[in-house]
Every structure is written in structure tokens, then in C-alpha cells.
Amino acid sequence: MKMLRFRSSSIKSLSQEIQCTVRLLDDTELPCIIQRDTKGQILIEHVCNHFSLLEKDYFAIRFVDPERQRHWLEPNKSVVKQMKSQPPYTMCFRVKFYPREPMKVKEELTRYLLYLQIKRDIFHGRLLCSLSDAASLGAYTLQAELGDYEPHEHPEGYVGEIKLFPKQTQKLERKMEQIHKNELRGQNAAVAELNLLQKAHTLETYGVDPHPCKDSSGATAFIGFTATGFVVFQGNKRIQLLRWFDVSKLKFDGKTFYVHGVQKEKKIVLTYHTSTPAACKHLWKCGVENQAFYKYEKSSQIKTVSSSNIFFKGRRFRFSGRVAKEVIEASTKIQRTPPEVHRSTLAQSRSYYSLSKQLITNAETTKSCLPFPDESEEQPPMDGGEQLTLNDQSTSEEEKEKEPQNEKDEIGEFKCESEEENSDEALTISEQVYNPSASVLPTPVEDGGIDLLFNSHPLGNQRDEGGSYDELDANETALLIAKEEEVKEVKQVLTSNFELLTSNKHLNAMAKCFVKLLLVGLGLMLFAFPLLLVLLESDIDASFLREIRQTPEFEQFHNEYYCPLRQWLACKVYYILDKLGSS
Secondary structure: OOOEEOOOOOHHHHOOOEEEEEEOOOOOEEEEEEOOOOEHHHHHHHHHHHHOOOOOOOEEEEEEOOOOOEEEOOOOOEHHHHOOOOOOEEEEEEEOOOOOOHHHOOOHHHHHHHHHHHHHHHHOOOOOOOHHHHHHHHHHHHHHHHOOOOOOOOOOOHHHHOOOOOOOOHHHHHHHHHHHHHOOOOOOHHHHHHHHHHHHOOOOOOOOOOEEEEEOOOOEEEEEEOOOEEEEEEOOEEEEEEEHHHEEEEEEEOOEEEEEEEEOOEEEEEEEEOOOHHHHHHHHHHHHHHHHHHHOOOHHHOOOEEOOOOOOOOOEEOOOOOOHHHHHHHHHOOOOOOOOOOOOOOOOOOOOHHHHHHHHHHHHHOOOOOOOOOOOOOOOOOOOOOOOEEEOOOOOHHHHHHOHHHOOOOOOEEEOOOOOOOOOOOOEEOOOOOOOOOOOOOOOOOOOOOHHHHOOOHHHHOOOOOOOHHHOOHHHHHHHHHHHHHHHHHHHHHHHHHHHHHHOHHHHHHHHHHHHHHHHHHHHHHHHHHHHHHHHHOOOOOHHHHHHHOOHHHHHHHHHHHHHHHHHHHHHHHHHHHHHHHO
16 A cells, blocks of 8 residues: 655655554554644545545544543644654544434445444444344344355354354344345345444444443443433443533533533533543543534534633633534535445454454453553453453554554443343443542541541640549549530531531632632732833833823823822822821
């Protein structure tokens, strides 16, 4: 494959060429050479031009930093400034926004790329479905990849050699084979792919990129964003859905993510905790972008949002692309001969047969786990050899370069649990083992831990050799008891105040913001007051000062306010001086 070079007009940048590789949806790789000032948009355009893709707004490029945190490549920033690792860079071309209605995607090429992404979502366990829906999705994949069923080409058990699901039971394989044999004959690859997209988009987890977190009670949950709105899953159940028009604001602070919205005509604030501040920021940006893409009618309606209510605190971000409605309108205006679609087969794809074979081997031997999905994921033990859990990010981008067949580029792990005795049981999200750090949840304090801060009063050490309570006379004992009770009351007040200050993060944040505001105000006054004195009292005839003095507003302020105030102050000063002189 020919390597593209992005040249810049800068002579200095020409000598700083950087190699990067973009891994495509079919696991092929597109190499190119960029300069330090190459913007992300140029790289995205290059990949889209490689496919001759016009409906490009659904797609983007993603990468993983050395801390194993995922990022979407921002189009208006330099690629090099966004990458935190050393070159050569490895990135992935993926679907970022899933179309609300696949039928409205005009070109076959775009639908094929969406089909490849859905196929990855199925294989990595992100698309949860019943056994009957899984059989239909698998059968459509077989029809698209293998064509019509032919007895001499597809012997008994041929489905078992192709791994399409993280857990693929014999019952599921029989249902897939039955549908492929009897119901899909005559469908070409394009029709089968469209049917798969139509089936997939009706499922609850269609388009969900799961972000693992913990809710306010400490329970593990997975947050996602779809064309419908903000969703939360626990186990195999969707426990929360807020439509985009009901979401008023998305915020984050450190590792805490806030969703402000309206539910049943009541204002609510949902709070979730992520594993790292970087993961929380990524979650916030994904939410802001998805809300802008699916909610607004025009891109001109999109506003810059801030992660905080305070103007000088937090991060500001604005989605810079087109919205879903504009993308669909642009698709209807495409007038060209459809480009040829070069399809890869199941035998050529490294993410299916060879990858699934290795995953099964690894799942049988792996028992250990590490806490966070952006570090190392858990491989839960097998249940009687029948359950297989696929972890979506057990390898980093660096490991993917060494073992491309092991690419698992999504956070969150979903587990198939469609048992043979229950044909309609839903595939479930596995319970992920991880613990937010103590800075997210209240720091635990041992029994008496806070009391120890206040137990250093000297009265507590008066049980020395000659000073027991029994040897004190009645008056001294009564006085001591009274003092001891006062100390207890003071200690209780201090303890309650301490707990209030340390537990109320919002109060601490507001106090910090107030201090910052006060410092900014004092700084402005220290700058503005001397300048005002120079304007009013000095004879400096600089051009910019003369222009200010000649404005009508300044003349009105000088004549009507400043001169009377100065005269009044002068009279008061003279009066006080006269009093002091006469006395």
C-alpha cells in the first residue's frame, strides 16, 4: 500500500516527518507520514479518501495514550500535540456516531463500513440481544460473508468454525445455520448487511460505547450515549434513560461526572464516579458530542459548553462537526456513481477465526484480574467450560502493534449468557471488578479516628502518681467535671464542623471559587485605581490618555462625580486639621 506524506509549507516541519498507522475496520492497516503541524482533520480526510467515502461524519479516529486512556482525535488540533506517546503512532478508524435510521444512509460503501463496526460490536460483546436476535444477526453475517447456503460448500457444522460471538453455544449455531439455509437465500451481500443494520438498530445497546463507572451507592454501572439519549446499564438491564431533550447539562469535576436533567417533570442530578480524571473528561466530551450531534437541528445552534458553572473554572469544549439532520440532508444530495465496495471475507479477517481461537485458549487459562479497564481487564473464570467472557481492552495499543490479531479497542466488557434452556434470555454485561480510589468516595476513618484529633487536652493526662480523682476535694472535683463537660461539648462541635467541611465537596469548591473571585477583583482594583488617578490628576499628555479624557463619559464622570467628591473630601480633611490645630 502506498504511504501518504502530508507536506507542510514550513521548511522546518519537512525535516520532522512522523510515521503513523491507522488500523481500519477490517483490520488492514493504512500507513502514512505526517508533520508536526498536521491537523487531525487532514488525517481523517485522508482515510475517508482512501475509501472514497462521502458520508464521513459518522466516522472518526481513535487512539490510546500511554496511561491506556482512549481519546477521539480532535480534527482542529495538531495530531502530534494530541498524542502523548512517542512515534510511530498507531490509531484506529471507527464509527463514532451510529445513524439513528440505517435506511437513511444512502451509499452502500457507508453501510458496509457500519456493518463492519456492528460486526465488531457483536464479537466484542457490546451489542446485547436475545438468543433469537443473535441467531438472526449471525445468519445475516453468514449470508453477507459466505453467500447462499450450498450443501457441497458448507458441510454440517460449518458455523462452528466461525466465531461471531464471545460465547457461541451449539444451540445458537444451529439456529444460525437454520436461518441461513432456509430464510436468506437470494440476498446479496449489500442486502444482508442492510438487514443486519436494521436488526441491530432496534436493540437497546445499539451504538453504546460502554464507560465503566460507579454510581453514588458504589455499585458498578456502564454509561453509554445513543441516538436516543443518555443510558446506564447494570448487569443486563438498562436502569436509566434520559432523552437528549431532557438532559440540560453535563459536567465533571475530577473523577465525578454529573448529569443534570428532567425526569417525570422533576429536576434530577445523576452522579457517577470514574476510575481516573482522564476517564471522566473523556466521558464528558463523548456526552457533549453525542448530545450535539443527535439533539440539534443545525450545527449553528451548538454552543461552547463548560464543565463547570464558574466562568474561570473547568474546561470549555465545542463540537465542531455537522449534526445528524445535516448529514442526512447532505446524503440525499449525493449524485455520483456508487464506488466499488471491496469486501473482506471471514477467512481474511484477523478479528474472527484466529482471534476467537486465541481468546478461548486465554479464557481457559486466565484467572487473575487487575482493577481498571484502562489498565488490565478481568477474565472471569469459566462456568463449567461453557461461559466465555470477552474483555474488550485487555491489551494496549502497543500490544496491538505486536499482536494485531488481539486488537480489543473498546472499554467495558459484556458477557453472553444465552443458556440453552432459555432461548430468549438476554446477553448480559458482566460485573466488572474495580474500586474507585479513596479520593472519589469519602475516605474511611477508623473507630475513634476523628476523636483522636481532639483527645490531646491536658486533662486527659492528669492520672499521674499523686493526682487521682479520688484525692481531690469536692469543689475541685465538681469544677473538673464541669470543665470536662465543656471540653466534650467543644469537641463535639469541632468534630461536626470538621466532618461538614471535609465531606461537603460542593462547599469546599464554592469556597475556593469565592477566594479566586476575590483575588481577581483585588488584582483588577490594584491595576485600575492607579490608572484612574493618572487620568484624573496627572498632567501626562500621552495620546491614549488624551483620547480617554476627551470622551463624553469621562468628562461627565469628572465634572459631576469626581470633582464634587474631591472637594467634599478636601473640606473634611481641612476641618479635621483645624480641630487638631486648635486643640
